[in-house]
Amino acid sequence: MKLSQGIAGLVVVAASVLLLVDRTEPMNPALARLSPLPPTPLDPTNRWADDARAVRLGHWLFFDPRLSLDASVSCATCHDPALAFTDGKPLAETLGVGIRKTPTILNTVHSRWLFWDGRADSLWAQATEPIENPLEMGMDRLALAHRVLAETDLREAYEVLFGPLPELHRSERFPAHARPIPNDPGHSHAVAWAGMNEQDRESVNRFYANLGKALAAYERQLVRADAPLDRYVAAMAAGDTEGGGHLSASAKRGLELFLGRGNCTTCHSGPTLSDLEFHNNQVPTADGRPPTDPGRFEGARLVKANPFNGAGAYSDDNQGPAAARVRRLKTDSMGWGEFKTPSLRNLAGRAPYFHAGQMADLESVLHFYSTLEGASGQSHHQENVLRPLHLSAEETADLLGFLLSLEGRPLDPFWNSAPPQPSLDRRP
Template sequence: MEKRRAALRLLPVLLGLALAPAAAPACEPALNGTRVESSRFVLSYQSTPIEVGKHFALDIAACSKPGAPEPESLKVDAQMPEHRHGMNYAAKVTKTGPQRWRAEGLLFHMPGRWELSFELRAGGTSDVMRNSLVVASAPVRFTEEEKRSILSHGPWPPKLVPDPSNRVSGNPEAIAFGERLFFEPRLSGTGSVLCATCHVPYRGFHDGRARGFGLEDVDRNTQSVVDARFNRWFGWDGANDSLWAQSIRPLLDPREMRSNATTVSRFIRNNPPFRTGYERAFGKKPPEDDEEVLVDVGKALAAFQETLVSGRTAFDDYRDALESNDVREMQKYPEDAKRGLKIFVGKGNCGLCHFGPRFTNGEFADTGIAFFARKGVVDPGRQGGIKKLRSSGLTLLGRFNDDPAQATALATLYVEAQHRNFGEFRVPTLRNVARTAPYMHDGSLATLRDVVRHYSELDEERLHGDGEKILKPLHLSEDEVSDLVAFLESLSAR
């Protein structure tokens, strides 16, 4: 009975609560959109379409909560909290009616999380309201011409064919012998330097230095021997026309390994494991001709280096997916790399020199890098390389070319030094480029970003008088620099 009386006493209260009208909102902006509020104001906005790199506008309405003054002015801004920087443009805010505004000229220059801020000022103080939104990258679309250019950079890896100028090219015994020689310091004149001193396997067969160092400093950056089998010319100046001749060059250079034909041939003849390795590779005993043994050592080293072919990359997967129209596979390629690829095949015009599956024409160019090797010493580049080639007895025109028809010697036969070759250096492959810093023939650019900025801000006055006419400053934004770097990084094997 007592419980029933208590329930009856509560009934009027419960009925009153049920019948009471819902609480009215503090205020309602005259615009139905995305809402934000502060202790004094409620603000709502609608936006025109927002895409990365395109201007957009906001229509904004606000109202004052009970007891708050009417807003007097509005300021609109935006920033990326993670990057701690804002827009590159100032929004223009125009009053369009009572407590109504339009903000124009906003632009989000990169994808990611942005934070819009609305500063309403009233009664001498300001309220700042914020709203976060994630801006996706604008889809990258390639023209048909750009697609053809992209497809021309593959497939990878290419079909491997033996070098006709080297009779042991592809020979397993020669490959094993060459690998052993590659890591043998006793080939050097001091017994202390080996090929792997500068061509370090875990560094992508590069040394990571601005300029090479064997027994002394040299004037140029060490080039990786990965993918060297595909070269037409070797060295920054193209002073050699075969991989086997290029393999001999550092042996004889007094700054690098400081050896000679006699030292090398005696080492092979007088060390049973190496004499046996030679016999297995070449099917004969080491001859008495020291130069012939030296050349054969170069050919065994070349046979080993021919096995160093870079692996497939994220770009290769994208390129093949584009060819087969595999949309799902194409979506795996990062958006920033796609944007960089569009610059590469589009306004950057990079493919003029960096074309084909290896991203190089294999020839020489003046890139606006100083050709002073050191104070008072000029590096003539390709012009000097051609002169060295012409005076060498180890070219494809000589007696050590194993190709009876000498079909491989055509380029050497017709090459001729010209004035414009002064200060030109070989256009390197871009495959595995992220692993071979620093860059350029003198190692003067430390990072890929530095390289891209060099071409973006190119000083045409630094080009040789007879130099390139196609090189012009790219005038890239920092975002475009980042995108092009992302693409270049995607050219390195996983």
């Protein structure tokens, strides 16, 4: 975060403290900025983002273990609807153990950057990564294309929407396994990929991006809004100084702390309760050793180099605002050890917390903000926003009450499990 932004944040916080004290003011503007959650933003980089057939196919694919090499892992294995679309583990674990905590997919359509390090700039670009991650689904894009061709239901659903698959029967042009692996060019998959002609690589990439676009169309449905905080703010805006009784007295005190002395809105601002950017909170590491995860430092470089980014050949709007955003992005060293500010909506049910699941529950998160106990070492380009808050037991309970007022209305249960089949002529 730049110093100017930090100062701006502090000014906002200072202004909000003054407004909270001034009871004649109808509503604190800092509070008004937290609600309501705006409508789902359009994604012109994905032509199928709001296509009902793509939603249906994506819904099916999300729960389909055939997207993994040994058909044992689906997206839902780690993003389990019963656990707020997470896995409940500190580090994701399927074919191997990863280095980061599985984040929720609820409301993630409101993110600007995806992943803890922001190495993808759209939901569809994001979806291509876990499929080929050897620790997650272990697939490669050629094997996936051959599988979609072989499985009639998938092939039909794919072709109705996106047109014919690549000419996969031409085995001299389309090997059984291949994918680009920039940091391991000697890997057999990478060698096979390099051996393909450019046009064929492009047709496979397009197939792969299309699957991502269908998955994204489904993920766009996973929004939980209209939390008690939203109802409280709406009532306040309508002139009810009690906020319709939607927050308890304790949650209201927690809200004042959140906007005021707690400084939380320096980063957890706006209607997602995230600035959608990256910060280094010096979260303790699990083993107490100095942190090794470069976070945004690497993520910024990766998203610019990602062929599936908004400015790339597979984007359906590669001259639009999403393309400009990724082109503008700077990859300087300010981002070392920074992670995305998570949205604080729908926190319950997605424990443990922080980027490597370092905190088992929300009480432990608040204990950290209160004491900064175990904070991992400063580096020279560390931002210095956090100060120990020295919260009393009552203040901790109040903040917790506030955080739990951010639970949106439950999803329509239709989205919580696989649809009956990938047929394209069913609801919604």
